[in-house]
Amino acid sequence: MSTDQQDEQGEEDTLVNVADGVDHQVAMVMDLNKCIGCQTCTIACKNLWTEDGGSEYMYWNNVETKPGEGYPRGWEDSGGGWESGEHSDRSPGEIPDEEDYGRAWEFNHEEIMYEGSDEPLRPRDGAEWGPNWDEDQGAGEYPNSYYFYLPRICNHCTHPSCVEACPRSALYKRQEDGIVLVDQDRCRGYRYCVEGCPYKKVYYNTVSKKSEKCIFCYPRIEGEGPEGETFAPACAEECPPQLRLVGFLDDEEGPIHKLVNEYEVALPLHPEFRTQPNVYYIPPFAPGQHTEDGETVDIDRIPRQYLRNLFGDSVDEALDTIDAHRQRVRQGGESELMELLQDKNPAKQYRLEVFDDE
Numbered sequence: 431m432s433t434d435q436q437d438e439q440g441e442e443d444t445l446v447n448v449a450d451g452v453d454h455q456v457a458m459v460m461d462l463n464k465c466i467g468c469q470t471c472t473i474a475c476k477n478l479w480t481e482d483g484g485s486e487y488m489y490w491n492n493v494e495t496k497p498g499e500g501y502p503r504g505w506e507d508s509g510g511g512w513e514s515g516e517h518s519d520r521s522p523g524e525i526p527d528e529e530d531y532g533r534a535w536e537f538n539h540e541e542i543m544y545e546g547s548d549e550p551l552r553p554r555d556g557a558e559w560g561p562n563w564d565e566d567q568g569a570g571e572y573p574n575s576y577y578f579y580l581p582r583i584c585n586h587c588t589h590p591s592c593v594e595a596c597p598r599s600a601l602y603k604r605q606e607d608g609i610v611l612v613d614q615d616r617c618r619g620y621r622y623c624v625e626g627c628p629y630k631k632v633y634y635n636t637v638s639k640k641s642e643k644c645i646f647c648y649p650r651i652e653g654e655g656p657e658g659e660t661f662a663p664a665c666a667e668e669c670p671p672q673l674r675l676v677g678f679l680d681d682e683e684g685p686i687h688k689l690v691n692e693y694e695v696a697l698p699l700h701p702e703f704r705t706q707p708n709v710y711y712i713p714p715f716a717p718g719q720h721t722e723d724g725e726t727v728d729i730d731r732i733p734r735q736y737l738r739n740l741f742g743d744s745v746d747e748a749l750d751t752i753d754a755h756r757q758r759v760r761q762g763g764e765s766e767l768m769e770l771l772q773d774k775n776p777a778k779q780y781r782l783e784v785f786d787d788e
């Protein structure tokens with residue numbers, strides 16, 4: 431996608447609204463400045479939802495290094511989404527192949543454990559690609575190399591092209607909270623949804639022959655605790671730096687609404703796909719570049735154009751806003767924005783019961 435195309439669509443597709451026919455929209459904000467790439471979120475999700483046959487290769491939550499190929503490899507160039515902000519024509523997309531996701535490798539455990547081999551532990555069949563193969567590689571030249579981590583789940587989009595792509599209406603957006611789900615009884619495994627999602631966040635189960643995807647841990651947010659308590663999605667609850675805010679986009683008192691709508695510092699990934707994601711990111715800061723003798727110079731370490739390619743042109747203003755508030759606090763002033771970004775109070779971080787009494 432060219433920058434011009436991104437510019438053209440940027441304004442229309444960063445509009446924040448709830449889809450027609452949806453009462454409230456669940457949303458998540460992730461602060462990329464806090465992600466340490468530990469994959470705890472990935473494992474929390476995997477243990478809960480994708481351990482069964484045919485789902486071994488799936489990571490409904492994955493964390494990839496940027497710049498980097500991502501998971502599945504090259505997903506950002508795999509098409510899908512919408513041709514225009516009218517959401518009437520879908521853009522053609524591709525279905526990644528097994529190698530792009532990375533096959534599960536078989537290791538030489540048996541030889542080492544039971545047959546006395548002194549070979550190092552390694553995959554049996556010449557592994558050449560897999561999730562996080564290019565972890566921490568990043569880009570740039572020393573001493574100005576850079577990378578950051580990008581955690582990704584399904585965006586539970588306001589205009590989900592995966593839903594439109596399914597000729598069986600097996601995918602749908604829940605009226606009560608906008609979560610996008612696959613009805614397993616209706617799905618026939620045609621994989622149009624995999625092709626139609628530009629984020630490649632629907633997966634085909636090769637055993638059940640049906641599609642599967644992130645369900646925003648809906649049993650948890652509906653209240654599965656012994657006393658009917660709600661829990662945030664496992665990826666959010668388990669995150670050591672607690673970088674995910676979970677709630678509703680239309681909860682005007684909540685931090686998500688403030689970060690997205692009022693301060694406009696939380697941005698959707700690749701808005702040019704036009705699906706209007708409901709997962710938002712606080713873009714990453716990095717120290718300025720260094721000269722060879724270690725002096726800091728006023729040049730962005732992460733090229734601004736790279737961030738524009740990921741988050742659209744709004745990233746310039748978002749970074750300026752955060753910087754201005756940071757300076758204000760450094761000079762002894764107060765900033766609601768900085769408090770929102772640093773708040774570790776679970777009652778504010780996860781606001782899932784605000785619409786329960788309606």
Ligand code: SF4
Binds near residue numbers: 583586587590593
């Ligand atoms: S991210 Fe993809 S799978 Fe999720 S709702 Fe959007 S289009 Fe559908």
Ligand code: SF4
Binds near residue numbers: 469472579672673
């Ligand atoms: S658990 Fe949190 S810090 Fe660790 S990789 Fe996931 S989002 Fe990043």
